[in-house]
Amino acid sequence: MTPLQALQQYFGYSNFRHSQEAIIQHVLNKQDVMVLMPTGGGKSLCYQLPAVLLNGLTVVISPLIALMKDQVDSLNLSGIPAAFLNSSQDPEEQKDIAVQLKNNQLRLLYVAPERLFGKDTRLMVFLKTLNVVQIAIDEAHCISQWGHDFRPEYLMLAGLKNEFPGVPVIALTATADKLTQKDILDKLNLQKPAVFISSFNRENITYRVNPKKNSFNQLINFLEERKDESGIIYCLSRKSTEALAANLKDEGFSAEAYHAGLTNDIKAKNQEAFLRDDVKVMVATIAFGMGINKSNVRYVVHVDLPKNIEGYYQETGRAGRDGLPSDALLLYSPGDAMKLKGFAQVENNPEQSAIMLKKLDDMVNYCQLHACRRQYLMQYFDEAFPDNCGSCDFCLSEFVKFDGTLIAQKALSAVARVKERFGVTYIVDFLRGSRSEKIWGDHKLLKTYGAGADISKADWQRYLRELIAMGYLRVTDDAYASLRLTPKSELVLKGLEKVELISSQTTDEKETASLNF
Ligand code: ADP
């Protein structure tokens, strides 16, 4: 059977998506692979289909016991024999699965990492007697301390390649951050891995950020227009999920709460009800959603500021898996940012604190952005996205634009004059003619010094952010975060390209501009 035939016969799809076919071919050729695909991209198929074609057992390592059952049920429904082993099963059930494994009756076995690599080595010893032909590691970013979802038990997977030499490992994640990628490859010890990075763009999702004023009223207005549709509302705290769900119920909405502090029974009940469309709105902490495969989620709202872009993007990605138009709305307040800044301090770990703060800073910049949001997101994931998207609040908006070419020229030449060695704060001071000793001493003779004294500090910061977002400037990755020119800058400096900026008068930016990390 060819992969395409298996796709049609077992999964009922006519074509492969993204690079599914190439990924599958690598696994079939016994090569290690790392797969980066956005949520909803179709990662599971990348190991489930080889599992059907390969004559042996595929071991799937997955972090969330609660989700294994769903995956296994749906495989069995498609006629693919699969099972999971976890602590929720009684000894009889486990024995039954062991017998099936021994008789080579199963194609996929789902286990949690601690089950395989924990103190009790019986499962490992047993699996090594079987014909294991593929190992899939779901949510592979959990292995990285730099990621947003580190799980220490994933570190145990370092022994995988030793325990199963020659068995191809496929690591999958929806988190694309560079450090995390490197960590996955290093820590899993993958051998000459092929790396597949799919486009992270989710065309059918419209991104919006509104200033948070009275979040409950804002939510009601948003939900009124979507009464029959299903959606997820993310809150920061467990308590607020319950309070908000109760308040929404009082207003006649069909809502339930979900967070890690609820009993397993209640979590399962609420999740089921949501999946079956009996409950329309799930008010949840970020504990909800990983691995949830509900195709018709029409919107995701963040009532509180997410801690980083990775988490935000993964959560919003749960909308619109069916490809139909869907909405992502974030309610932003600078106060939330201050609060999170406090949380981002990791005790005795300045390096990690710095990374978390930088990620938070990127998140705040996204909220304060006056440029295409999708372009910013794609840039964040190192993906080229040259044009405005036409489907974010900026692209769709009433924001008034003006010819900002002269302003852009001043900013770009200031960056050039100081030899691209300084960051945003310094450039703004320089443009405004600050008399701080360093600037006055070093640069007062340069031509652009003080050329922008008529523009406020907050506006300059905003313009620089817009220029960065539009690719006329870039920020270095190092600790200095210096501003550098780009190939596009030259066109502006030579007067060959006009630049449109956003007028500050028409927006709520005044409220947020004062917050400057
Ligand atoms: P991910 O794990 O990347 O978030 P899933 O593996 O859950 O995504 O897949 C998302 C949805 O897309 C599922 O409903 C899945 O059945 C569907 N899907 C996967 N591959 C294809 C394909 N080639 N054609 C159509 N639908 C697909």
Ligand code: ZN
């Ligand atoms: Zn846009």
